Amino acid sequence: MQARGKAGRTLFDKIWDRHEIHRPDAGPSLLYVDRDFIHEGSFHAFADLRKRGLTVARPDQVFGMPDHYVPTAGRSAEAAATPELRQMIETFDRNMKWAGVNHFPLDDDRQGIVHVVGPEQGITLPGFIVVCSDSHTSTHGALGAIAFGIGQSENAHVLATQTLWQRRPKVMRINVTGSRGHGVTAKDVILSIIGMIGAGGATGYAIEYAGPCIEAMSMEERLTICNMSIEAGARCGIVAPDETTYAYLKGRPYAPSGALWEAALTDWRLLRSDLDARFDREIEIDAGDIAPMVTWGTSPEHVAGINSVVPDPAEQPDEQRRKTLQAALDYMGLQAGRRLDDIAIDMVFIGSCTNSRLEDLRDAAAVLRGRKAVIPGMVVPGSAQVKQAAEAEGLDLIFKDAGLMWLEPGCSLCAAMNGDIVPAGKRCASTSNRNFVGRQGAGSRTHLLSPTMAAAAAIRGKLTDVRELMR
Numbered sequence: 001m002q003a004r005g006k007a008g009r010t011l012f013d014k015i016w017d018r019h020e021i022h023r024p025d026a027g028p029s030l031l032y033v034d035r036d037f038i039h040e041g042s043f044h045a046f047a048d049l050r051k052r053g054l055t056v057a058r059p060d061q062v063f064g065m066p067d068h069y070v071p072t073a074g075r076s077a078e079a080a081a082t083p084e085l086r087q088m089i090e091t092f093d094r095n096m097k098w099a100g101v102n103h104f105p106l107d108d109d110r111q112g113i114v115h116v117v118g119p120e121q122g123i124t125l126p127g128f129i130v131v132c133s134d135s136h137t138s139t140h141g142a143l144g145a146i147a148f149g150i151g152q153s154e155n156a157h158v159l160a161t162q163t164l165w166q167r168r169p170k171v172m173r174i175n176v177t178g179s180r181g182h183g184v185t186a187k188d189v190i191l192s193i194i195g196m197i198g199a200g201g202a203t204g205y206a207i208e209y210a211g212p213c214i215e216a217m218s219m220e221e222r223l224t225i226c227n228m229s230i231e232a233g234a235r236c237g238i239v240a241p242d243e244t245t246y247a248y249l250k251g252r253p254y255a256p257s258g259a260l261w262e263a264a265l266t267d268w269r270l271l272r273s274d275l276d277a278r279f280d281r282e283i284e285i286d287a288g289d290i291a292p293m294v295t296w297g298t299s300p301e302h303v304a305g306i307n308s309v310v311p312d313p314a315e316q317p318d319e320q321r322r323k324t325l326q327a328a329l330d331y332m333g334l335q336a337g338r339r340l341d342d343i344a345i346d347m348v349f350i351g352s353c354t355n356s357r358l359e360d361l362r363d364a365a366a367v368l369r370g371r372k373a374v375i376p377g378m379v380v381p382g383s384a385q386v387k388q389a390a391e392a393e394g395l396d397l398i399f400k401d402a403g404l405m406w407l408e409p410g411c412s413l414c415a416a417m418n419g420d421i422v423p424a425g426k427r428c429a430s431t432s433n434r435n436f437v438g439r440q441g442a443g444s445r446t447h448l449l450s451p452t453m454a455a456a457a458a459i460r461g462k463l464t465d466v467r468e469l470m471r
């Protein structure tokens with residue numbers, strides 16, 4: 001795409017343009033990549049490299065850690081749920097050693113879900129292009145980076161060259177105005193955005209989140225917002241770096257320090273959309289209108305405020321949509337008109353790259369403190385660092401006293417790839433990002449919600465408006 005006349009440039013344009021090594025008249029551009037994150041899914045890419053006799057071009061810019069297949073019951077590959085899972089973790093470790101890249105293995109105190117660890121270690125920085133062969137790479141955009149998921153053959157290309165061919169997406173700005181009401185979290189904001197624009201609403205776009213509500217958010221909240229950009233179909237999500245970003249990054253192990261920090265700050269302050277920047281699409285949403293949200297169907301767009309009812313597919317004018325909604329209700333075992341806060345839940349999962357950071361655990365613990373869960377639940381911190389910090393504050397004791405399991409970091413029940421599953425027909429209130437058919441195990445039923453809402457569901461054994469339990 002050519003420069004856009006005299007109009008100002010968006011934050012996205014500025015970062016993209018800096019990384020463009022080659023811009024052909026048509027088709028994808030060749031981009032320089034600052035960081036490539038790797039998890040167990042990378043075995044295809046490594047097999048590809050070996051077959052072609054290639055090595056890793058910039059090992060110091062590649063960071064690998066196991067997360068999808070790791071056991072939550074212990075910290076060694078031997079604790080893996082099956083021999084196949086153990087083999088996945090061991091193959092990954094071998095590939096990391098072969099490649100000579102940064103490697104945070106299972107027993108390393110930096111290990112965790114790749115999208116939690118990257119920001120936490122200061123590996124992801126403003127102005128970067130960050131890739132990972134994982135769709136939720138969009139998370140890292142919260143720090144003011146262009147961050148997107150890639151396929152394994154693209155990953156092999158990045159590993160071998162530190163560059164990537166990529167088509168420039170259009171740019172959409174979502175302005176979140178107003179301020180959130182009591183008990184309304186970042187998760188509720190992003191769920192209501194997805195409910196509004198739909199699971200395909202941002203297909204072909206990069207989203208810049210802006211406006212007073214986003215500016216007032218902590219870094220951890222912005223990470224939750226950007227994480228789910230992909231659930232609206234977006235290529236990535238980004239928030240302009242500001243004082244919140246700098247305060248978060250300062251002193252992190254991989255963030256610049258001393259004179260380099262000062263130089264970086266000077267540069268990062270340029271990273272914002274010009275006042276006259278033109279966006280391909282602009283949307284506005286008032287945070288004051290948002291209630292605690294919960295999904296009732298099998299797509300993150302099947303979402304509503306906790307005080308509403310399961311919608312009636314018959315009211316849909318479009319026949320295909322009617323059928324999709326009916327199929328979702330059949331799978332979920334729900335009838336139209338049922339009050340959402342009347343739906344009984346079998347278990348809760350507090351975790352995933354959406355909501356497993358320290359603030360998420362603090363939020364859930366604040367609701368659970370001194371109370372008992374009436375259903376089983378798993379609390380899975382996003383990283384070893386989060387786990388340590390949570391234990392230092394005694395959050396683990398609050399979860400355990402409430403009757404929930406306090407486990408080792410990893411993706412766990414978010415994608416049910418490590419042996420943790422929701423049994424068929426059971427209903428799970430989950431702080432993760434996908435409620436697809438079978439996502440948490442064959443026949444499992446997932447209701448997406450925030451950490452405080454998950455805590456409320458655990459206490460009441462049903463979907464509950466957390467505002468009734470807030471102290």
Ligand SMILES: CC(C)[C@H](C(=O)O)[C@@H](O)C(=O)O
Pocket residue numbers: 041068133134135136149415
């Ligand atoms: C397994 C992995 C490639 C996948 C992704 O791309 O997102 C997973 O992380 C998910 O959340 O579904």
Ligand code: SF4
Pocket residue numbers: 067068113115134136352353354410411414415432433
């Ligand atoms: S926590 Fe879930 S969404 Fe995030 S990377 Fe792991 S499987 Fe994917």
